[in-house]
Amino acid sequence: EVQVVESGGGLIQPGGSLRISCAASGFTFSGYWMHWARQAPGKGLVWVSSINNDGSRATYADSVKGRFTISRDNAKNTLYLQMNSLRAEDTAVYFCAKGGGPPAWGQGTMVTVSP
Amino acid sequence: QSVLTQPPSASGTPGQRVTISCSGSSSNIGRHTVDWYQQPPGTAPKPLMYGNNQRSSGVPDRFSGSKSGTSASLAISGLQSEDEADYYCGAWDDNLNGWVFGGGTTLTVL
Numbered sequence: 001e002v003q004v005v006e007s008g009g010g011l012i013q014p015g016g017s018l019r020i021s022c023a024a025s026g027f028t029f030s031g032y033w034m035h036w037a038r039q040a041p042g043k044g045l046v047w048v049s050s051i052n053n054d055g056s057r058a059t060y061a062d063s064v065k066g067r068f069t070i071s072r073d074n075a076k077n078t079l080y081l082q083m084n085s086l087r088a089e090d091t092a093v094y095f096c097a098k099g100g101g102p103p104a105w106g107q108g109t110m111v112t113v114s115p
Numbered sequence: 116q117s118v119l120t121q122p123p124s125a126s127g128t129p130g131q132r133v134t135i136s137c138s139g140s141s142s143n144i145g146r147h148t149v150d151w152y153q154q155p156p157g158t159a160p161k162p163l164m165y166g167n168n169q170r171s172s173g174v175p176d177r178f179s180g181s182k183s184g185t186s187a188s189l190a191i192s193g194l195q196s197e198d199e200a201d202y203y204c205g206a207w208d209d210n211l212n213g214w215v216f217g218g219g220t221t222l223t224v225l
Contacts, residue, residue: 035214044117045152045160045203047214059212095159102171103150103162 002026002104004079004096009109016086020109022079022096030054030074033099036081038092039108046092049081050099064090086113118143119204121217128225132192135220137204139185143215147207149187151180154219155200163202164189191222199224 008020022034036048049070051058058070069082079096093108120138127133137149151164162171164180167187179190187206191198204217 037214037216039160044219045205045216047216050213061211061213093159101165101169103165105152105160105162107159 002098002102004098004104004106006094006096006106006109009094009111011112011114012086013115014087014113016113017082017084018086018111019080019082020094020111022081022106024077024079024096024098027098027104029072029077034070034072034079035097035099036070036079036094037097038090038094038111040089040092043092045095048094051079083111086111088113117218118208118211118215119206119217121202121204121220123218124221124223126223126225127191127194129194129196131194132190133194133222134191135189135202135204135222137187137189137217139187139206139215141185142210143185143206143208144182144187145185146209149180149182150205151189152203152205153200154203155197160203194224196224198222 003025005023012018035050049060051070055072067085071080091113093110095108096106098104148166152160153163154160167182168180177193181188201219201221203219208215
């Protein structure tokens with residue numbers, strides 16, 4: 001079964017850092033682009049970042065560029081998102097998603113940025 | 116303001132057919148395939164359709180997708196109460212070099 005499971009969310013103070021992870025299984029992880037998207041409470045889906053198969057190319061939404069870093073470890077079938085200089089507006093559920101078809105999304109991990 | 120445009124709401128009675136539209140541009144829907152996501156209240160988004168018209172595993176054939184030019188549509192026939200959810204469209208965008216989503220459509224089964 002194709003599956004992605006996020007972890008590592010929590011409560012963090014403004015200006016702080018957090019790394020969230022996504023464990024993938026059931027497919028050849030190294031064969032696919034991977035993505036992070038987020039959803040603030042009561043709001044719609046917003047793309048955050050994407051990374052290519054071998055990790056050599058990454059793209060970011062303007063709202064997180066320079067603060068967030070996406071990476072992957074194909075040997076561990078794991079995707080990461082390092083989030084620095086966190087702001088209140090980064091509060092959201094963060095979803096990991098498999099690129100290409102058929103797609104797979106996780107249940108998400110909640111990140112709350114608050115004093 | 117979302118890059119892809121969806122109506123904020125849609126409704127229908129049980130058994131009816133409803134469609135949800137998704138409008139984009141030449142840099143996203145015009146060049147790339149469209150995915151659809153279903154999000155019942157209080158749950159995570161679930162991939163519903165991918166590649167314009169391919170159903171994800173376990174999705175009944177009451178759901179269908181199509182694309183023409185820079186627009187796409189999701190159709191739901193034989194509407195059921197469990198179809199009440201938010202629906203989002205998504206596609207890659209070459210100008211933004213990233214994924215773009217619609218603002219979501221809340222489907223109500225009357």
